[in-house]
Amino acid sequence: DAKTTQPPSMDCAEGRAANLPCNHSTISGNEYVYWYRQIHSQGPQYIIHGLKNNETNEMASLIITEDRKSSTLILPHATLRDTAVYYCIVRVVPYNFNKFYFGSGTKLNVKP
Amino acid sequence: SAVISQKPSRDICQRGTSLTIQCQVDSQVTMMFWYRQQPGQSLTLIATANQGSEATYESGFVIDKFPISRPNLTFSTLTVSNMSPEDSSIYLCSVRPFVNTEAFFGQGTRLTVV
Numbered sequence: 001d002a003k004t005t006q007p008p009s010m011d012c013a014e015g016r017a018a019n020l021p022c023n024h025s026t027i028s029g030n031e032y033v034y035w036y037r038q039i040h041s042q043g044p045q046y047i048i049h050g051l052k053n054n055e056t057n058e059m060a061s062l063i064i065t066e067d068r069k070s071s072t073l074i075l076p077h078a079t080l081r082d083t084a085v086y087y088c089i090v091r092v093v094p095y096n097f098n099k100f101y102f103g104s105g106t107k108l109n110v111k112p
Numbered sequence: 113s114a115v116i117s118q119k120p121s122r123d124i125c126q127r128g129t130s131l132t133i134q135c136q137v138d139s140q141v142t143m144m145f146w147y148r149q150q151p152g153q154s155l156t157l158i159a160t161a162n163q164g165s166e167a168t169y170e171s172g173f174v175i176d177k178f179p180i181s182r183p184n185l186t187f188s189t190l191t192v193s194n195m196s197p198e199d200s201s202i203y204l205c206s207v208r209p210f211v212n213t214e215a216f217f218g219q220g221t222r223l224t225v226v
Contacts, residue, residue, distance in 0.1 A: 034214065043116075043204055043217035044155070087154070099145065100206070100215050102155040 018075040022088030116218035135205030140185035
């Protein structure tokens with residue numbers, strides 16, 4: 001199973017930055033951290049992924065700690081449309097590198 | 113990127129019957145994956161569908177209940193057999209074209225068993 005820990009829910013005010021934490025203390029050196037989100041009744045949507053360096057794209061930023069045991073997904077200016085369940089995923093074992101195992105995720109509620 | 117189409121998008125079925133869900137990808141991929149999402153829950157991996165070989169099932173899922181076909185590199189089907197109300201879930205198809213790239217998901221099939 002996925003070895004990540006996320007808070008079950010978070011609130012964020014519209015227009016403010018949303019910072020979603022994820023603990024992955026057993027991550028190994030060649031495992032990437034991926035973030036997905038699932039807006040109600042839709043398939044999961046890819047957000048960002050990284051190995052050890054911080055990453056940024058048009059959707060979000062990913063901050064990975066130096067020891068790689070935790071990471072934070074940052075949505076810089078949250079909108080109501082960002083309300084979703086956010087999943088942090090780490091590949092479990094090397095030979096299963098193509099499989100994604102989902103944890104319980106964080107329900108982000110963006111409020112006006 | 114990969115665009116995934118699933119059919120049907122939703123269905124209501126009688127218990128004891130079977131439903132076959134189709135997944136079509138717009139490009140060739142080696143592995144396709146099937147997930148189940150029970151109401152209010154996260155996604156659970158059912159199996160990996162490999163072209164030219166039998167599907168590989170995760171713990172708790174068996175071929176008799178969830179037979180999978182993978183006739184070519186762009187298409188797969190998942191059958192939910194002998195359905196009961198506990199099978200009411202969203203079933204999702206996913207592909208991951210390359211190592212260390214993102215996975216792509218279909219929009220899912222919402223199944224209700226009555």
